[in-house]
Structures are given as structure tokens and as C-alpha cells.
Amino acid sequence: MKDPRARYFRRLRRLRRSARRWSVLAAGLGGAAAVLTPYAGLGLPDAGWAAAAGGSIALAAWRWVDYRALAAEPAPAPLDPAVAGEQARAKLVAAVQRLPVGRSALDEVRRQQARFALRGSAALGPWTRLDRASMTLSGLAGRLTGPGEPAVLEAAVAEQSLRDLAQRVASVEKALRFAPPDARPALEKARHTLMEQLESGAVAYERLVAAAASYVAEDGRTATEHPAVSRLTEASDMLRGVADGLAELRDLTEPMRIPDSLRTPPQTA
Known part of the structure; x- marks a missing residue:
């Protein structure tokens, strides 16, 4: 805007x-x-x-x-500084994303910001495991074709939900610091429930990544040797045969060489 x-x-x-x-x-x-x-x-x-x-x-x-x-006509009112700053930030982000490595750099910055926001929270451990599994799945996503494509979409939705859950845990922990004593038991119970959900979600996500890796591995396996190995073996045999043929042809075209012991010495007058 x-x-x-x-x-x-x-x-x-x-x-x-x-x-x-x-x-x-x-x-x-x-x-x-x-x-x-x-x-x-x-x-x-x-x-x-x-x-x-x-x-x-x-x-x-x-x-x-x-x-x-x-x-x-009356001039429009000046734009709110907060809105202007948000627009400037959006323009900067759009400009960076157009660069070859801009999107990956922005993703790394957002990941570090989220990690910093969870500093000192019990949710940092599950969040770190989730982040590592997410990076592994992003490397496998290009090979998850056919029946594996829906799993990638489900993983993206689950990842966003689990990251939001980690932020909720951190927010509840911050509220516990200044909550009155009579409200602490309810908050502790809520935090415990959220942590259990986060832990189970991180484990389920890691299992999904392991299953995706198994799918990619089995999809690339064949009953015999890999096609690339077969092509390399055939190319090596072909080059070796050509080299042997050239060597035989060279031997046939060279003049026969008479050994020195069979040569007749010249007669002297």
C-alpha cells in the first residue's frame, strides 16, 4: 500500500x-x-x-x-509512522527476496529471531529438534513425488502449528514470572500440557522425516546395480575396446622389423 x-x-x-x-x-x-x-x-x-x-x-x-x-482538493492526512515503518520494512524484504540468496538469508534471520525469543524457555529443546528436522525435510522435499507429495503439505502445516505451540509455551512461562500465587497452579498445569503436546509433536515430526528419508531411499533403489553404474561400465568397456583396436591397427601398419642377429653383414672386396 x-x-x-x-x-x-x-x-x-x-x-x-x-x-x-x-x-x-x-x-x-x-x-x-x-x-x-x-x-x-x-x-x-x-x-x-x-x-x-x-x-x-x-x-x-x-x-x-x-x-x-x-x-x-484537501491533501490526505500524513501516514502513521508505524504504518510507514511497516511499509518500508515490507519493501526492504521484497527487495531482498528478489536477490539470488535473499530468500534463504531471510529464512535464516527469522529462524534466529525465533530462537532468540525462546531463549531460557523449556520449549527451546523441542523447537531446535523441530527446526533440524524441518531443514532435513526441505532437502528431501524435491524427491518426494507421487504418493509423497501430500506428506510434504501435511508437514508444512504441522510445522507451523508446532512453532506456534512453542511460542505459546514461552508466553505462559513469561506470565508465570509475575503471576500471583493463586494463579500459578493453573498456569503450571497449562504449561505442562502444552509442553507434552510440543514434545509429542516434535517426535511425530521426526518420525515423519525418517519415513520420508526411507521413501526417498527405497524409491531410488533397484534390484540390480544403479543405472549410472551400468552406463559407466558400458562406457569403460567401449573405450577399452577402441583403445585395443587402435593398438592392433598401429601394429599392422608398422613395417616388420628384422632382428640384428638375422641381418647379413656386408661383404668386403
């Missing part, structure tokens, strides 16, 4: 500049038409000068009318 006040003043400045440009152009063309038009009558070139001058004057007048109508 853009600032309506800034948009209003930009449009006002744009109309004023346009009105001034057309006013200058109309004055120039009108003066040229007045000087170049002969007293004896109008010719075809003179009609062109007059038409250009008249059109420029009309456009200049319309621009000034639009400018005055917009200037008569």
Missing part, C-alpha cells in the same frame, strides 16, 4: 510541470505564428503554424484547469 499523501503531491507536481511545459510551447508557437503569418492572407504553412499554436494553448489551458482542481 502506497502513501496516499505522497501520491497526491507527486501527481500535483506532475500536473504543474506539464502545464508549464505546454504554456511555454504555446507561447513559442503562438509568437511564431504571429510573426510568420503574412498580412496578405493565410497560406497552407501558415495554417499549420496557427493550428499548432491553437492546440498548444488548449492543452496548456486544460493542464492548468486539472492542476487547480487537484490543488483545491
